[in-house]
Amino acid sequence: MPDRVNDHPILGDTTRKETVNITVDGQKIESKKGEMIAAALFANGIRINRYTIKREEPRGIFCGIGQCTDCAMTVNGKPNVRTCVTPVEEGMVVKTQYGVGEREKNDD
Amino acid sequence: MIKREAVVIGAGPAGLSAAIEAAKRDADVLLIDESLKAGGQLFKQIHKFFGSSAHRSGIRGIDIGKELLEEAKKYGVEIWLNCVATGLFKEKKIAVEKSLDNQNKTAEIIKAEKIVIATGASENAIAFEGWTLPGVMGAGAAQTMANIHNVLPGEKILMIGSGNVGLIVSYQLLQAGAEVVGVLEAAPEIGGYGVHAAKIVRAGVPIHTSTTIVEARGDEKNGVKEAVVCDVDDCWQPIKGQEKIYEVDTITIAAGLKPLMELARMHGCRCDFIPQLGGWLPLHDKNMETTYPGIYVAGDSAGVEEANTALEEGRLAGVAIAESLGYIHSNKASSIKNEIWNRVDGLRLGPFGESRLEAKEKIIKTFQ
Numbered sequence: 060m061p062d063r064v065n066d067h068p069i070l071g072d073t074t075r076k077e078t079v080n081i082t083v084d085g086q087k088i089e090s091k092k093g094e095m096i097a098a099a100l101f102a103n104g105i106r107i108n109r110y111t112i113k114r115e116e117p118r119g120i121f122c123g124i125g126q127c128t129d130c131a132m133t134v135n136g137k138p139n140v141r142t143c144v145t146p147v148e149e150g151m152v153v154k155t156q157y158g159v160g161e162r163e164k165n166d167d
Numbered sequence: 168m169i170k171r172e173a174v175v176i177g178a179g180p181a182g183l184s185a186a187i188e189a190a191k192r193d194a195d196v197l198l199i200d201e202s203l204k205a206g207g208q209l210f211k212q213i214h215k216f217f218g219s220s221a222h223r224s225g226i227r228g229i230d231i232g233k234e235l236l237e238e239a240k241k242y243g244v245e246i247w248l249n250c251v252a253t254g255l256f257k258e259k260k261i262a263v264e265k266s267l268d269n270q271n272k273t274a275e276i277i278k279a280e281k282i283v284i285a286t287g288a289s290e291n292a293i294a295f296e297g298w299t300l301p302g303v304m305g306a307g308a309a310q311t312m313a314n315i316h317n318v319l320p321g322e323k324i325l326m327i328g329s330g331n332v333g334l335i336v337s338y339q340l341l342q343a344g345a346e347v348v349g350v351l352e353a354a355p356e357i358g359g360y361g362v363h364a365a366k367i368v369r370a371g372v373p374i375h376t377s378t379t380i381v382e383a384r385g386d387e388k389n390g391v392k393e394a395v396v397c398d399v400d401d402c403w404q405p406i407k408g409q410e411k412i413y414e415v416d417t418i419t420i421a422a423g424l425k426p427l428m429e430l431a432r433m434h435g436c437r438c439d440f441i442p443q444l445g446g447w448l449p450l451h452d453k454n455m456e457t458t459y460p461g462i463y464v465a466g467d468s469a470g471v472e473e474a475n476t477a478l479e480e481g482r483l484a485g486v487a488i489a490e491s492l493g494y495i496h497s498n499k500a501s502s503i504k505n506e507i508w509n510r511v512d513g514l515r516l517g518p519f520g521e522s523r524l525e526a527k528e529k530i531i532k533t534f535q
Contacts, residue, residue, distance in 0.1 A: 064317040065341045069213045069227070073317040085224025098316035105299045106316050106390055117387050120320070124208075125201065143308075146200065162318030 063091075063102050081151040096142035096153055097123070097130050103120050108142055112158035132156045136163035171197045173488050174261055174279040176252045176430065179207020180474045181466025182285030183235040188485025189281075190242035192494040197264060197277070198244050198535050201251040205239070206232040207287055208307070209221070209474060211314040213342075214335055217360075218475050228474055240442055252465055255282070257428040259461055281488045284431050287466035288393050288424035288445060291411040293327065297383030302391030306421035313343035315526060321417025325394045326350040327380050331359035331473075333421030337367050340419075347372045348413050351396055353379040360519070381405050383418050393497035394418050424471045428464075436462055439533070443526040444470030452488035452534045463488065470530070472514075472523055478510045 065074045075091035082088070083105060089103045090099030097120055100106065107117040121129040125144035134140040134153050138160025142153070175186045178200035190196040196206070200284035212228025215281040216491070223231070239246065243469060252275075261277045290305035292298070302321065306328065310479035312320040324345050326337045329352035337347045350367065355377050357364045363373060382395040393412045426443055432438055436457035440450050448470050455463045462485040466477030483504055490500035517522035 062344075064313060064319060067317070068342050070314070070317070075317070094318075096314055098318045101312060101316075101320065107388075108301075115256065116299060117301050117390065118299060119293075119304070119390060120308055120312070121304050122290060123305065123311040137398045143311075148201070155450050 065115050079147045080150075081147050081149075081153055083153045084155055085142075090147040093146055095149075096132070096134065096145050096151070098145055099147050100142065100153075107155065109156035110158070110162075111166070115157075131160070133160050138162060168260075169275055169277045169353060170234070171195060171277055171279050173197070173281040173283070173314055174199065174277055174493060175205065175283040176261065177285035177287055177466070178184075178202070178205035178246065178248075179285060179287050179466060179467070179477065180209055180231070180235070181287075181468075181477040181484075182207070182283065183239055184478045184481030185465055185488070186244045186481075187235065187238045187242055189206040189488045189492075190239070190484045192486075192489035194489050194494055195243050196280075197247065197279075198239065199247045199250045199252060199261075201249070201360075203249055205236055205248060209235070211307075211310045212312050212474060213339060216475055217473070218514055220468045222475050222479075224475075231474075231478070237403075252286075252430060254326070254435040255284075255462075256436070259459075260435075269467045273493065279461075281463065281492065283455075283463045283465055283481070283484045283488070284428075284449070284457075284468055285464070285466045285477075285484075286427040286430060286468045288426050288471050290420070291422045293380075293420055293422045295380050295382060297385065297391075300383050300385045300390050301381050302335055302385060302416055303420070306332050306419045309417070309419045310336045310339060310493050313340055313345070319343055319344075319345050320419070321345060321415070323348055323415045324417040324419055325380070325385065325396075325413050326419050326421060327421070328352065328421030329357045329359055329374055329376070330421055330423065331363055332424075334363035334367060335358040336419065336421060337372060338363070338419065339369070341367070341372070343410045345417075348415055350374045350481045351378045351380060352376045353399055367427070375487060379403070380418065381404060391416055391418055424467065424472060426468045428468055429463060431457060431462070431468070434459055435460060436464075441470060441526050441530065443522045444472070448507055449533050450530050452482075455484040455530055456487060458534070461491075470523070470527065474513050476511060479507050479514070483507050483511075 077092035172195040176360040186198040201364035218224040249266035267495040309320040384393040385391040400408040436449040
């Protein structure tokens with residue numbers, strides 16, 4: 060499974076110490092403060108973000124910089140959140156998105 | 168409606184340097200960027216840049232990025248981050264979606280006297296069977312994961328494309344601790360600089376020319392597991408029976424970039440298709456000004472080249488803006504711009520630079 064890079068020949072010590080807890084499809088995972096949701100998922104071995112509406116095919120990171128929207132997921136009840144450019148927050152609830160997703164109730 | 172003297176769209180190397188050059192000469196400059204952090208793609212360029220001492224070669228992109236941010240601050244460039252330019256309307260009005268916080272956004276219209284479009288480029292994809300499987304991604308995405316987020320995008324990676332991006336990112340994936348099983352190149356020769364190719368070959372990564380990917384195989388649960396590759400004939404067609412299978416979890420595509428020119432087109436700036444520079448792009452003159460007076464373009468959105476060229480083009484646009492706003496005498500501006508042009512020409516040398524130089528000269532000539 061892909062892993063975090065903690066010791067880099069150019070960047071040096073890239074260990075991120077402060078952790079943030081989020082849940083992904085009900086499962087608790089540990090992420091690092093300030094990182095993007097998609098990076099946290101990668102570090103935890105998750106690389107399917109959503110399934111397409113017509114053929115129900117899996118999609119994951121493609122551009123990594125917010126251009127392609129392939130990494131969209133439902134975050135805190137809000138669908139179509141680009142996880143590659145959205146940082147994690149404590150208690151964030153992330154869900155695999157099916158099709159165009161559905162806005163959940165109690166979402167402001 | 169908000170009014171500004173100069174608005175720069177995109178805070179990468181071109182946008183930052185345009186903003187700095189204009190602000191340094193007292194222009195009131197607003198720089199907007201859709202990301203949470205300024206710098207564009209500079210902060211993933213952990214390698215040393217090319218060029219002569221005049222281009223400050225040997226400095227890593229990441230360090231150039233830090234310097235530019237400091238300079239922008241020093242000269243009082245106002246920066247709006249997490250702010251997307253969603254449209255460019257007649258008479259230089261910019262529609263922006265400005266984030267107030269993570270949840271709330273507001274729409275603003277900014278009327279600018281001068282606009283610099285420095286929106287950069289997007290990676291080209293190539294389509295093959297299975298290319299949408301998770302685990303197939305742009306080389307830039309893999310680079311962002313490894314160098315910015317410090318997470319490996321995969322363990323065993325196959326790189327498609329041997330241009331400079333493919334070669335440099337392969338090396339950086341090795342540095343991050345991944346295994347790169349090989350680099351494929353459909354052309355009969357390696358696309359990028361020999362020095363970059365030699366580095367990865369020395370590290371044990373084979374480069375297969377006249378070879379392409381035909382299929383990514385995997386499953387719905389885990390994404391990519393295998394890459395099917397094949398030799399190609401003189402017409403770049405796969406030769407049946409020559410298929411080989413690599414066991415990889417990730418396939419990265421480095422098939423070039425294309426300018427992000429939507430805003431320029433939206434405003435009616437004249438565009439043309441210039442294959443040497445990545446495709447459709449807005450035409451510009453020697454001041455980097457488009458066919459619409461007051462709208463400038465710089466960096467990859469004016470034709471895909473390298474970060475060094477983007478920096479210089481941004482400077483040209485910044486000086487030209489300061490000049491047209493009356494902050495600098497035209498004699499002085501001319502001499503500064505000439506110096507920059509000499510440095511730009513110095514970057515468009517050699518077998519790789521010549522075609523870009525030719526294309527850029529043609530653009531400027533067409534313009535006149």
